[in-house]
Amino acid sequence: MGDDREGGARHRPGRAVAYAVCGAVLLSGCASMPDSGDLRDVESTPRQDTGVRVFAMPPAEDAEPSEIMQGFLEALTSDDPEYDTARKYLTADAARTWRPEQSATVLANGPSVVPNHQPAGREAADTLTYVLAGTRVATVDARQAYAPADGSYRNDVHLAKDAKSGQWRIDSLPQGVVMGKTDFQRNYTSVSKYYFASTTAVQTTGQPVAVADPVFVRSKVDPMTQVVRSLLDGPTRWLGPVVRSSFPTGTALRKGVSGLAPDDQNRLTVPLNVKDSRIGSARCEEMATQLLFTLRNLTPTLESVELQGPGGHRLCDLAEEEAESAAWHASAQRPDNLYFLDGKHRLVRLPTGSGSGTSAVPVPGPLGRGERQLRSVAVSRDERSVAGIGADGRNLYVTSLEPDGSLGGPVVSSQGVGADDRLTTPSWDAGGDLWVADRDPRDPKLYVVKQGVGKAVRVTVPDLPGHIRDVRVAADGARVALVVEKDGKQSLRIGRIVRDEDSGERPAVVELRPAAPDLEQITAMSWAGDSRLVAVGLEQGGVHQMRYVQVDGSALDGPAPAALSGVMAIAASEDERVPLVAYSEDDGVVRLPSGAQWQKVDKDGTAPVYPG
Template sequence: MNGRGVRLVQGIVLASVGVVLAGCVGMPDSGGVSAVDKADKPGDRWARTVPVPPKKGDGASQIVAGYLETLRSDDLNYTTTRQYLTAEAREAFEPPTETTVLTSAPDTREADDVPRGDHAPEPKDSGVMKFRLSGHQIATLDAETGAYRPGVQEYESFVEVVKEKSGEWRISRVPGGGLVLSTKEFKRTYQEPVNTYYFTKREPEALVASPVYVRDQQVNPAAATTMAVAALVRGQGGMMAEIARSAFPANTTLAGRGAVVLEDQKLTVRLRLKTPPDRLTCRKMAAQLWYTVQNGFAARLSEVAVRAGGSQLCVLTEDAAGQYATERLTRADEHPRYYYIDDEQRLMRVPAGDGEAAVVSGPFQDGKAKIQSVAVSRDEEQVAAVAAGGGVLYSTGLGSSAVLGKPLLRSQAAPGGDPAVSGLTAPSWDGHGDLWVADRTAAGSVLYWSDGGTAVPRVVEVPGLGGDRIQALRVAAEGARIALVVADADGGRRLMLGGITRSGDRLRVQPLTEIAPQLEDVQAVSWAGDSRLAVVGRVGDGVDQVMFVETDGRLPEDRARELTVTGVSAVAASEDVSMPLVAISEQAGVVRLPVGSDWEKVASGGVAPVYPG
């Protein structure tokens, strides 16, 4: 047995038919609690954990281990879990409403802090035993909404086990924190997040992704799809409540069992509604369903039908769904190429696939205009550039007829400062053609927004920044989220995500939340998908490396994309995940990482790599 409370069943999903292989691993029959990280083996990612009831004669520590393991199993009714409890505890038991995520499996020992050896006997005369569960907590997951909330703190909870008249040990007091998982166990249980999609509150509307976590994606994809749709219909929370809205009317729910059916590329969803929506609203509801299911479960759809009360409310076809696609704003599929500034201060363009770098015609083709960073608009018709030294921002066209023109913005920083920490940051374009940049001065930092990249820049309020300073920024394509690298007074750099809200002419970044608090010394950030960022930073005492971070703060298992060369200072990624990562290495220059390949050298020298945006 793997632990005392579960049996692992390896599942391979083929054409929706599960081919199941059974297997189990032994554990000592006595001694202290063994914390098991079942996700250490690659095959365990698709493993189904079947709960196993307590065995007659199990010691107190084995009862605790078994109870914890059944919570992690795929028995979401918790029938077996209750068998580990006393009658009173069974009566009071409620399914976990949250998941606590620790860096590793919880350390479990007797409450007197005396560790028990693997084969130490249980006290024979004791009728009550207490155990302490502890670990380093990095996040919680809300069971109802599926929302992941980063937050570093020390976790501690207690469990009490009593010997009943039958002579068997049972739990009388369950530990707090709900389902307690290590990061590896979390990965096995939830796999990748599923993006649910909502409409931005700003006009024109665009879909924005909100990741949620559902169980059984591999073993029971139909159940996982239903859970994801239920989370979407329930509505957005947290930051998404500030920046986005749902087309689903309030109090909408799924219409019982079988409410979500995916068959022959057709998704049918039956709802309970108080009032039927109008046709446009219904089509927007269908669009939210379309991209949640198609992007979250790699399900190629041909249509989505929304039904309620026995009637069909609307049908959305593939052509009609295209008008809501996030690619309309990212335009990554239209322009699969990236840019950088070469050693001669020229703006270079490189195809994302095979191909050589070429000089871009326009005001930055000859190196006379000394620049330190650039941002190319998503339609590749405009370019913004910060002059060497960080004192001036230009915004102009791309092409042989474009001229540099007058500065769009001048920094208020004192001349002669270090351009890495003073003056204007690298700019960024959203998918609506608006330009964003921050100015770093001795007094702090100021965020600016320019309508169309040509209007006089206006100050954007960032009330959650306090005395910290913006060092780098990247705005999302839909213009409702902004990723910031923020430095504190001691020079420490961390990653933050803000929601962009609008009230008349007033723009604010609120709320502003630190994500991935386990990351240290963050140097650069770039959008790498609808809800994923690529960053340069390090974890703990590790080395600086390029890694992925979800917008909710989770570091995916594939985060460690460590360069084989040192001195990584910048990274560029595309929202099209098929495009290569691009980075600047101190030793190798401009390098790129195609999907499924190794790092390749692009140029010996260069700075400021960017994809359009």
């Protein structure tokens, strides 16, 4: 399986041909496999990601069973759009029933292959079963959603010799495809689709809130068309219950459409099967907004989209600026200020775009005057309100960022014995709701305060694997990140927020899933994009590190932030152009401008936050 198969098997000459003009590479198997003996890996020549498309070789005449297996596994990692070459290694019946798009299983080092022991006899001479085995890392389902996985993988592939032609072919195999982690990273890319939160609207404008839904598509197989089809098919199963799509049910690309690409004006035309009688102008605008947000995530230079109905009839078109007005998404919201607590326990702020010589100034209102010593704070998305946790961690206060603002009584209180067993840093969503957790091990709780005022409502978290130690709600109000502790170890989990105010039931956080499966002892985390977080934690068997992680638990391409010791808190904006900020025990509040090293902001400062 490409770079993921190592050692063990003897080599035979490869038959790889590269076409520089047409950008294609033809691959054949480059190792044979044992006819008996212990399980061993299958080798092939290493391939580097050169940007060219890769196509596998069809089976050779009179190929041995081991060569059929090798060629088939190579074909699974090629850029053949419909896996036509892979199907040539199958019998006609198997080719007809095999569904490679049903799933992808990702293994740590690619599948090991060994013949299964066969009974003796004439019939056995014309059949052979191979076992594919390995250690699972992840799966990608039929809706292209990634999920971390573990445990062993083991599946049989059965081959038979055709009585007439004498050729070996695979006649029984598992559905989907299987490949190693390195091949998966070369063949697939992560793209966030966008839908709208079902129960969240922007507090100040009433705009619908866009929610990112990351999926994996084959990176060199018409990715733009793949992503559009995926968007029209609807959200992934996990996110589906809390988002809506503006596309009418059954909307699809017009039959035969492929090769979608922007023109020389960075404008994309998308032909759909939907008639304009089914949609109004406002709905069409939302449809185009979903497409533009999604495709700009794949092609940042895209400036506008036009939707066409049957016969090329124009439904609507939308430019980037209009999309930003039609819907709200966090990564397009540049915060005005960075906030933190100074050495006098005052809440201060610093303009986001200010230079290194600019000093922070106290915010208007009681917290800027230092009327209450605080442990941590959270500023609302519109930068009009602030929530603060008292220095002893016991009480949550909410006030406005106005000169005449006043500080009333606590909104939430904890009975935890020590400060570290009381209230977490609070967090706001775009709808203006405030989230906080009580870490009291005797009675741990998660709360939401509607619009930051009124009575706190307890949130149910069924199947919580431990106690909540930290909480950050996503701007969209549909997802929440939790640091959960069990047996002295912490894990980063993402939960889906379910709210049904009409039913009178409590809100709930359900189906927690890991966002950083290989990190433990997590000391700080923050949202750092529509579908990305930054976390500080201990890698299993390693040292403390800071890294970006995807909400689906997949690995991110690109470098990690520069190392920083003693990190106790971290702040990031969903707008990835805004510098990362941290609180270090050694250096106070520091920030990391793009392309630079960490810079000191305030030696005595603590608890830095961006709005949210």
